[in-house]
Amino acid sequence: MSEKKKTVLVTGAAGSLAKRVIARLHGRYNVIAVDFRRKVETDADIPSYKVEIHKRGFEDVFRKHRIDAVLHIGRIFPHEHDRTRRYNANVLGSKKLFELCRKYGVGQVLVHSTYFVYGASAYNPALLDEDSPLKASEVTQDLVDSVELENLAQIYLWKAPELNITILRPCNVLGPGVRNTMSLLLSRRVVPVLVGFSPIMQFLHVDDMADALVLAFERNRPGVYNVAPDDYVTYQVAVEQCGCRKLSVPSIPPLLPKLISGALNWNSFFPPYLINYFKYPVIIDGRRFGETFGWKPKRNLNDIFSYYRKHKLLSA
Amino acid sequence: MQVYDKLKALTRFASREALYRQVVTPEVEAQIARMPKPVGSFGYDAWGYNENAARLGLGVVKLLYEKYFRVTAHGVENIPTHGPVLVIANHSGQLPMDGVLIGGAMAMNPHGPRAPRSMVERFFPTVPWLGNVLTGIGAVIGDPLNCIKMLEQGEAIIVFPEGVRGSGKLYRHRYQLQRFGNGFMHMAMQTGATIVPVGVVGCEETMPSFANIAPLARLLGLPYVPFGPLLPLPAKVYLNFGEAMCFDRTARSEEEVTARVELVKDKIRALIERGLAERKSVF
Numbered sequence: 001m002s003e004k005k006k007t008v009l010v011t012g013a014a015g016s017l018a019k020r021v022i023a024r025l026h027g028r029y030n031v032i033a034v035d036f037r038r039k040v041e042t043d044a045d046i047p048s049y050k051v052e053i054h055k056r057g058f059e060d061v062f063r064k065h066r067i068d069a070v071l072h073i074g075r076i077f078p079h080e081h082d083r084t085r086r087y088n089a090n091v092l093g094s095k096k097l098f099e100l101c102r103k104y105g106v107g108q109v110l111v112h113s114t115y116f117v118y119g120a121s122a123y124n125p126a127l128l129d130e131d132s133p134l135k136a137s138e139v140t141q142d143l144v145d146s147v148e149l150e151n152l153a154q155i156y157l158w159k160a161p162e163l164n165i166t167i168l169r170p171c172n173v174l175g176p177g178v179r180n181t182m183s184l185l186l187s188r189r190v191v192p193v194l195v196g197f198s199p200i201m202q203f204l205h206v207d208d209m210a211d212a213l214v215l216a217f218e219r220n221r222p223g224v225y226n227v228a229p230d231d232y233v234t235y236q237v238a239v240e241q242c243g244c245r246k247l248s249v250p251s252i253p254p255l256l257p258k259l260i261s262g263a264l265n266w267n268s269f270f271p272p273y274l275i276n277y278f279k280y281p282v283i284i285d286g287r288r289f290g291e292t293f294g295w296k297p298k299r300n301l302n303d304i305f306s307y308y309r310k311h312k313l314l315s316a
Numbered sequence: 317m318q319v320y321d322k323l324k325a326l327t328r329f330a331s332r333e334a335l336y337r338q339v340v341t342p343e344v345e346a347q348i349a350r351m352p353k354p355v356g357s358f359g360y361d362a363w364g365y366n367e368n369a370a371r372l373g374l375g376v377v378k379l380l381y382e383k384y385f386r387v388t389a390h391g392v393e394n395i396p397t398h399g400p401v402l403v404i405a406n407h408s409g410q411l412p413m414d415g416v417l418i419g420g421a422m423a424m425n426p427h428g429p430r431a432p433r434s435m436v437e438r439f440f441p442t443v444p445w446l447g448n449v450l451t452g453i454g455a456v457i458g459d460p461l462n463c464i465k466m467l468e469q470g471e472a473i474i475v476f477p478e479g480v481r482g483s484g485k486l487y488r489h490r491y492q493l494q495r496f497g498n499g500f501m502h503m504a505m506q507t508g509a510t511i512v513p514v515g516v517v518g519c520e521e522t523m524p525s526f527a528n529i530a531p532l533a534r535l536l537g538l539p540y541v542p543f544g545p546l547l548p549l550p551a552k553v554y555l556n557f558g559e560a561m562c563f564d565r566t567a568r569s570e571e572e573v574t575a576r577v578e579l580v581k582d583k584i585r586a587l588i589e590r591g592l593a594e595r596k597s598v599f
Contacts (some may be wrong), residue, residue: 122441125461126363196444199449200364231356234364234448251444281443283362285465301357 005030008217009067011053011097012074013040016177017112020210021042021071025217027066032065034058035074037088053058054093062104068103069108071217075149078142091152098156101163108164110217111153112255114283115171115226117146120199120276127285129168130224137282140273157222164222167214171228171284174304175206185269186308190272191244192261192278194251198236199281200272202228205299215293228286229297243302243307339375347424348374352398352470353431363433363462369452370431374423379419384550385413385518388594389421391557396429400467400509401560402500403465403474406493406584407482409519410542412436414483414553418514419454421555430472435561437465455478460499466505475500477577482542490587491517493581498570501577504563505537509562513580515587518553521598551598554591558583 006029012018013033022042025031032047033040039050047065051057053074061067076089094111101109118128119135134150136143150167157165161187172182182203185191192208204227239246249257258272270278348371359367381387395401405418412434419432435458443448456462464542474483485494502564504511525542533541561580567573 122447122461123438123457125459125465126456127461127465194444196448198448200360200362230362231358232360232362232364233356233358234360234366237358281364 002223005226006068007032007065008069008071009034009065010071010073011035012072012112013042013048014038014084016074016175016179017173017206017209017213018073019072019177020207021073021164021213024210024214030065032061032067034061036076048299052089052093053097054088058096058102062100067101067104067106069110069217070097070106071110071112071213072097073112073213074111078273079181083142087145087146093193094149095152098152098160098163103145106163108217109156109166110213110215111167112151113150113153113167113169113203114146115169115228115276115282116143116274117150117169118284119143119191119278120212120282122280124282126279126281126283128202128226128283129285130288133190134306135252139276142273144272154224157224161222164218164220167222167223168216168289169225169226170209170212171202171204171282171286172202173206173209174308176307181269181271181274186239186242187245187311188269189245189312190212191239191242192249192266193236193239193246194259194275195248195280197251198224199232199239199277199279200210200234200283201226201281202232203285203301203304204229204287204297207241208299209299211298212289212293214297215295218287219293221292223292225289225292226286227282227289227295228284230286231301232283233301233313238301238305242303243312248314290297319459322446329452330442334423336372339372339379341378344375344378345371347429349422351429351431354469363454363456363466364451365431365433365454366452369449370454373449373453374420377416378419378424381417381424385417385522385548385553387417387421387553387555389555389557390557390590392421392425393466394557394560395422395425395427395430395472396510396560398470398569399510400470400507401472402504402509403432403472403512403523403575404500404580404584405474405476405514405516406491407476407478407523408485408490408516408589409548410483410523410525410540411548412483412546412587413474413522413548414516414519415474415476417553418516418555421557422472429591432474433466433471434474435459436490436537460503463499463503464507467503467509478482480535480539484542485529485543487520487526488530488584490520490524491592496501496577496581498577501563501567501573501580501581505573507566508562511563513558513561513578513592514585515558515586515589516553517556517588517591517595518551518598521551522548522553524549549599552595554594556587556591559589
């Protein structure tokens with residue numbers, strides 16, 4: 001190889017998805033791991049930093065290393081901090097990141113978004129494509145940071161074409177070590193379900209998502225892409241398949257399940273602001289990503305659910 | 317002894333499995349299996365259609381179709397066996413029984429069954445259980461994006477271009493076609509879908525409405541509340557499927573599109589006339 005190895009900065013390095021991405025990049029690229037939670041233990045040749053991206057110290061990483069690409073995976077989940085802190089880290093932090101990328105001549109930025117940005121509403125058509133409006137902030141204040149991060153990334157996509165921004169909006173990502181809301185929920189033995197509602201959902205294995213991220217990075221085709229399989233299952237069937245017992249929660253009036261969730265402090269796995277996502281479907285059309293990058297998930301729904309099933313059997 | 321036998325026959329129904337078998341006969345299962353309908357690993361499609369729900373749904377519809385409304389269907393051979401189709405019909409009878417019966421005729425078509433899809437009012441998904449049931453048997457909310465994506469995937473969709481104007485009209489306006497929306501024509505032109513016109517006769521008499529209780533409808537957030545029988549009456553229903561129509565993309569203005577919609581409307585009017593002429597008695 002005549003070219004020198006590219007240097008790739010990965011944010012959210014302590015997370016399950018980022019760890020997998022780093023493992024895939026390691027060796028072929030110089031990887032730098034960054035996380036706000038802790039200094040991640042990595043292989044000897046991977047520099048690792050504990051730094052908050054909206055703080056000044058973050059720039060030192062750019063001063064120290066000549067970074068070619070950024071995989072921005074790190075995000076503070078709504079259940080981890082309060083709204084202001086989250087907004088600062090996710091939105092202002094990302095803005096800072098984009099500005100630093102411009103200042104230090106980074107040639108490529110990948111942004112890991114979520115299908116939550118489309119918002120769950122009874123009026124959603126199925127197979128939402130990338131041009132559909134982002135209505136999540138209509139549903140709840142707690143997802144405003146997700147939508148704003150998206151909008152910010154899209155602005156930079158046009159404002160700074162040299163950054164080659166690619167925005168990925170995956171469906172529910174599940175698998176070993178994943179700590180997002182859906183994964184925490186399906187890891188539980190008893191899982192709340194809304195009486196009379198069982199929306200259709202999409203699930204993606206974390207290994208397939210890691211493959212998708214690496215592929216999007218290596219092919220470098222800037223734009224916005226949904227990442228989802230063309231296989232579907234309803235929420236309540238997924239709950240059964242993961243070996244969970246259902247706990248029926250009254251669904252009408254619509255305020256009631258939110259109150260129950262709030263009162264019982266189900267914030268990490270069945271939070272009040274996500275209730276609508278357990279009521280109405282948000283099905284995204286992943287064809288554009290599949291066609292552009294020649295990607296297809298390698299693991300099916302049963303592979304995904306069997307991990308949660310086995311996990312419960314082992315800990316019993 | 318006779319009473320004992322009757323009781324014994326009743327206990328057979330007590331088991332859910334037995335009841336399910338009575339409704340979902342092997343014939344129904346075979347029809348579902350013959351449908352050219354792709355589904356995922358758990359039997360679902362992107363809109364929530366589910367094979368198990370469809371089996372049960374078709375079993376129930378078959379009973380309604382054959383035993384309750386004693387439907388006579390002509391021209392089912394006009395429904396293409398695959399590829400995108402819009403089945404366009406007149407709407408009547410307060411409850412969408414006409415959609416259910418047209419769907420039944422499509423699903424039980426001896427020339428090649430199709431999984432019928434229909435567009436429903438947007439408030440249905442907000443109703444617990446009902447939303448799930450409707451979604452499972454193939455209903456989707458009436459959003460043009462849904463319709464286009466389904467046609468692109470070769471689905472067969474039932475559309476009532478009159479909408480609530482048709483289903484909510486009063487008994488004295490029976491068999492008078494209301495204004496047709498142009499949406500279905502745009503979608504047929506955009507996706508190259510075949511249009512099959514249908515004339516429905518008999519559904520007007522299933523739930524004759526003598527007045528619309530408008531204040532109650534407003535209160536409940538419903539399009540209308542009919543003053544009439546609470547459940548559909550067992551009127552005999554005639555379905556006349558017309559010859560398939562195809563429209564290219566050459567229409568340049570909304571006026572030309574409306575002219576094409578009128579063509580379909582005229583066909584449906586003629587098919588209704590045929591059904592009315594054929595009908596000997598209402599019940």
